[in-house]
Amino acid sequence: MIQEWEAAHWTPNHLASLAGDTKFNCRLQCRFCFQKAGAIQWEGECHHVMSSVAEFLSWIESKTDDDDKNPALSFYDPKIFWCYLDYKNLDSVVKEKGVINKAIDWSCFGLVEEEPFQNYVWLGSQGAHTPCHYDTYGFNLVVQLYGSKRWILFPPEDTENLYPTRIPYEESSVYSEVNIKNPDFNKHPKFKNSKPHVIILKAGQVLYVPWKWWHFAECLETSLSINTWLQLPEDNASRVEEAVARMIFSKWMTFNKNTDHWLNPNEDVESDDINAGYLSQTLYLLSHNPPRILTPQTQSTKYSDAKIPTPTDGSDKTEQFYCGSCVFCLKH
Template sequence: FLAWTSGQPTSVSRPFSCYDSSKYWAYADYKYIARIFEDKTEIFKDIMWSDFGFPGRNGKESTLWIGSAEANTPCHLDSYGCNLVLQIQGRKRWHLFPPSNTTFLYPTRIPYEESSIFSKVNVVNPDLRHYPQFRKAQAHVVTLNPGQVLFVPRHWWHYVESVDPITVSINSWIELDADHKARVEEAITRTLVCAIKSAENPSRLDAWLNPTEVEATSHEINLQYLNGAISAYLEYQMVTVSEDRDCSTHVVKAKKLEKIPFGVHLIPVLPQSQEASSVGAGAVESDSRDLLSENEGGHFGKSRCTGKQSVMSNDCETLADQTDSDSTANSSQMGISTNDLLDCLVNPQVISLVASLLLERERV
């Protein structure tokens, strides 16, 4: 990877020898440190989040990201927790949008990835003809330098791009009480998406699953997951009520969470005008997640065919074929596609309502 990014002879930089570094970018992401260094656990202690109010949290609960220039993740929000990100080498530019902007970002669950809700909008080069509501979105843009830590609050949308030739960062997702209901919502979404998309075209699961999702789970397994999530939520609620009655422990815990000591160096990221954020970012069109894997398949929904392409993407025709065949299936016979239906059916607002109804049903 280092040889490839520095333009050394291709024979040295296998398995990148097939790709011109001036035309492609690469990204190793979601690399859990506990798995990478499972035989060198002493390395976990080199990462400490105690200065941010989380004593005991270290590399075991952290994830490594390494990318080349223009490597990026598409705009999305994480269903669970909040996020701390430490920049180690190179710079990364973050485009952040508050939860109140969700409608303006056109959320979708295709491609499906557990706990990630994607935006249909390319936020650095938006198609305002198709996504006019994006004009109302309020971007907060910040460039993270080595040694800086970014706090990403719960359900904030983010698009992240590597600015320098090599970027290295480490993050840790911080679990929150609200995750109990979020896991129920995710279980409902997985059950619906897997059932409907598998029924539509069971032989082409890769067209709608993101690379991080190995396979579509069966309806039986998804229902087991849903029941387990509901049981965990109800159990948590019972414990919380008991603590409130005994000594208001939960109330104290909530107050402590609001006052996490992030230190004197915490700088607020203020909103910028849409014009300023667009000019500063440039038009990077490539989107992908895990690009240093051995999977040679194209990444549907993540890679586009302008600017630098992702290392593991197939040619543009293949990606175009996948997109067209999935989003416009039988378009001559019907106006509404499966994805159109899912965009409405598993919209975060709808799923939240369904989860509330299910949980209320179980309480009775």
Template structure:
């Protein structure tokens, strides 16, 4: 039975809801009946097409059958009308998608920051409202828009900033998630490089256990997100996302106190990548995501100083980062996360899902169950080209070298050194 938004607000005050999301939830959950007040909650595809008018979106197009990097796709621009005409196989010969077949290809427009994309249609920014989640001033301007066809996906990755609320508006998406402590089982890589995204080399839809044997020890969580549902993704949870049918979704990343520390780590990674990629990237390879670009060393160093200053001010104000999940070690360990489990902090997660009928936990699966769900139809498909190290005698060690330079252990050493130096310098300055 659907629960009305007014009833939800009676059960849980906005501020309590915000605290629940930011401080209490330790694992992914699904909220139901929470976006009924959204102006777009009852919109059909035709309503989105009408609202977006002739606005052009950036789409990437690739063959179905296996996950792909963003660089391994063609890029086109088209309207939602053109996109859905293509999905329904009614596209005109003049369509930019005419040379692709929806039976063999998928098409995805992702990471559309609504404040920029809908700048010419500002009223769309008002059809999204995260007030019922405790974020009263967060609307479309602070949200991101996604639209994709069946098979469209993002490779398995981890976001280093914030937690995530994802509202499924039209169609269905399957989410495969892994907890932060699974990092050693997911073979993380910073190539291709993208700030705040750490990718997994594993093809989760068809894992090659001879290349990635530790993956069988991972702890997958799987949920199919239905229209009207909202998924909460905690900070640092890995996820592979795939459209099961033509889909529209909207998300917002919620900033956390610990993000300032994460930004410092990412600034160090960017500094290293800025120096290393131009030197070591083979001519035939692209080690930077199409949506990312390297900046000058001067700009990177300036950013490091800003982050250090912000972090220092944060600590002086005694803003404790209780939500912070510690960087993982070389063995994949995550001590702070482990302590949360041992002290029963995740019990609050169980309490929440039993306390409120409109919050359901995302189920965890055994590896065998996971294979039956995600890999049953992919047994004859080849693994991800380029997601694992190439057989090239040159590329393998070069990628290993770069990934070693930006390994969390190394980055944390640099961060600790920078923090200590900056703190000492600031202290001496204050004395004077």
């Protein structure tokens, strides 16, 4: 269905040409640490580096003499670390707005464009992934443009078996405590009862992720994909629940010290007034129940290019970082 899309022919290098010199927050983590039973590579525990798309690709290909070499990325060995330029709004990546409108056409799926579609781009090296979670708003359409990803999905009925948690907190994301690839059955025995659906999504293919389905996606190689979320009538009730969760969590963090790890790097806690206003707005939407079905998701999760400190001071160093946790890294 996407064969006619211009974006269907995009490669990571083409994306680099569209993005130019703009730098984005990328997260890195040791690919070997995930092999430890029960260990989850939460986003807040990742290393973070600002990088352009071109610098990102140069790092993957280990071009040490490349003009696009990023000094901060060069601290990390691509054979040890994976890197993810994830959940970036395509409008912030591609500066020429007309390019996106010509390249992507969700109407081929019969979707009505009452509002502009919000497109998100995901560019990752082998091993890059997001912890298993489900989204409380809408459903998800994912188009694989380049490379391949392994998707492991679980139906909502498996929620109890996946040990849901709101820590780390992020609006509209409910995470699983289980290391999906290497579970600790002593800690999470119910996971044995789960019913995973494993899909290898290849270039040119489209994946539909239904509402509240759990999903874990991992890049099997250098991978480029885009996605969009679409609203459902159930979203208004979910927004009320999320407003209450934000209010509770903001209060919780106010009265507890050393709780930064409870919050995802791209999230913020808000004041009582802001939280009360947000709850009031969501209750209004729920009570009026506007009939907005199959329209582009204009407010999904709060991923953004957050102001995250990088682990380097910008000086010209030659050593590389190791995680210090896994057997592989302890040898170096």
